[in-house]
Amino acid sequence: MTLALASGILNPDSLLSTFGLIGLLGAVFIETGLLFGFFLPGDSLLFTAGVLVAQEQPFVPLWVLLVTVPVVAVLGDQCGYLVGRAAGPAVFDRPGAKRLGPDQRARAEEFFEKHGPRTVVLARFVPVIRTITPVMAGTSRMPYRTFLTYNVIGGLAWGVLVPALGYMLGGIEFVRAHIEIILITVVVVSVVPVALNYLRSLRESNIQSGEIETLD
Numbered sequence: 534m535t536l537a538l539a540s541g542i543l544n545p546d547s548l549l550s551t552f553g554l555i556g557l558l559g560a561v562f563i564e565t566g567l568l569f570g571f572f573l574p575g576d577s578l579l580f581t582a583g584v585l586v587a588q589e590q591p592f593v594p595l596w597v598l599l600v601t602v603p604v605v606a607v608l609g610d611q612c613g614y615l616v617g618r619a620a621g622p623a624v625f626d627r628p629g630a631k632r633l634g635p636d637q638r639a640r641a642e643e644f645f646e647k648h649g650p651r652t653v654v655l656a657r658f659v660p661v662i663r664t665i666t667p668v669m670a671g672t673s674r675m676p677y678r679t680f681l682t683y684n685v686i687g688g689l690a691w692g693v694l695v696p697a698l699g700y701m702l703g704g705i706e707f708v709r710a711h712i713e714i715i716l717i718t719v720v721v722v723s724v725v726p727v728a729l730n731y732l733r734s735l736r737e738s739n740i741q742s743g744e745i746e747t748l749d
């Protein structure tokens with residue numbers, strides 16, 4: 534019975550047919566706001582919801598989906614941010630911690646200082662990463678207003694774009710079967726310039742460090 538329930542939750546069609554809009558919004562909030570929700574099928578769930586509202590007898594009108602999903606997605610990330618801000622220091626500041634210690638927290642803070650806004654937006658489209666990102670943003674003390682601004686942008690983009698794609702392209706079997714891969718590919722293409730710039734800067738920094746050591 535437990536396996537059957539888990540299978541139903543992980544299957545977008547079963548979840549939507551059983552729990553409807555409430556189940557959809559609950560899954561969105563849990564996946565984006567609570568660390569244990571990383572296993573939920575957010576992208577395929579939103580895409581499938583878009584497909585279903587395009588049918589002759591939709592379970593809700595499209596406009597309801599495009600309003601409620603972004604709102605709940607934003608609230609979920611806000612919850613994750615607050616969890617990270619409250620609990621993060623206790624996890625990372627433990628004396629003697631190696632894998633999750635002050636050094637790792639300092640690196641996270643440096644990362645979010647440089648790439649926080651872009652990360653908060655693009656993480657929406659990558660499973661698991663969208664669950665972890667708001668918690669790490671809170672732990673890293675990313676400014677609340679900055680996080681809120683880009684959380685709203687990311688929540689709107691994800692909560693509107695993915696259901697809309699399902700509504701418009703759900704009849705194309707390839708798109709429906711590979712929606713998560715398609716979205717991840719788009720994100721990868723978006724971050725390639727940032728990654729290349731980072732590697733170039735790292736290489737230049739190493740060269741400069743080598744020159745200084747040579748002079749010494």
